[in-house]
Amino acid sequence: MALFILMFLLSAAAAEEIVKFVGDDVTLRCEAGDGDIRAVEWTRPDLKKEEYVLFYSDGRSDPKHQHESFRDRVQLVDRQPQDRDVSLILKNVTNNDAGTHECRVSLGASRRKKRGVLDEEPIRVIHLMVKDRDSSDGNFSRIHRGLVLAVVGGVVLLVSCIAGFLFWKPKRANEEDPTQKGYKAINKSPSSLQPAADSPPV
Structure with a gap:
């Protein structure tokens, strides 16, 4: 108290x-x-x-x-x-x-x-x-603050672009790779899992 x-x-x-x-x-x-x-x-x-x-x-x-x-x-x-x-x-x-x-x-x-x-x-x-x-110092301070903000904004934008590119590129590459598509199609095909008709039984 x-x-x-x-x-x-x-x-x-x-x-x-x-x-x-x-x-x-x-x-x-x-x-x-x-x-x-x-x-x-x-x-x-x-x-x-x-x-x-x-x-x-x-x-x-x-x-x-x-x-x-x-x-x-x-x-x-x-x-x-x-x-x-x-x-x-x-x-x-x-x-x-x-x-x-x-x-x-x-x-x-x-x-x-x-x-x-x-x-x-x-x-x-x-x-x-x-x-x-000091007017020159004041102007310099304003310019300096503007440059700092511009640089920070540019860095943020650049990092965002790089991150987006790295995330988007592998996904797109997998979708457009015909080898990958053929490989998936063969593995998923039911006929590939059955023995051939003219194959002698084991």
Whole structure:
């Protein structure tokens, strides 16, 4: 029972992994529970204790302790979250954005610390991976995947043809071989099993 409770607590914050290229925009999904949304906080474990990616409270974003690298690059999908959607839009992704992003929500009468960081456990944890964009590499990857699929398909077709040929050829050869037909006819002929009329009895 204790193990079940521990597993439940550990899985409370749903984790997700997202891969993006430098320069992309990304939406980090997070949905609040039932209740009035008092505050929303997106943060990262590697930021200073008082810093955050985005903090929303009293109907607006609070940039007071927002880390400078996220200024003018982040916003909530719903700037006045009414439908529990507190997802974060991160624009123009950089290599520095790679890492763990945590979503926290304060509902109802829950309180927050004066420094603006919520006490609640994260309800969503997202690991963002950022890759350098290389159009030639991307085109090569697509071509490479296409060639691999074509080769695999060709090999499968070739093996199927060879197997069918090997299975069909002996059968057809036996049917068309006159020697085999004559041999079968002689062996099956009733007269071949009877002694000749003019043969002397033994």
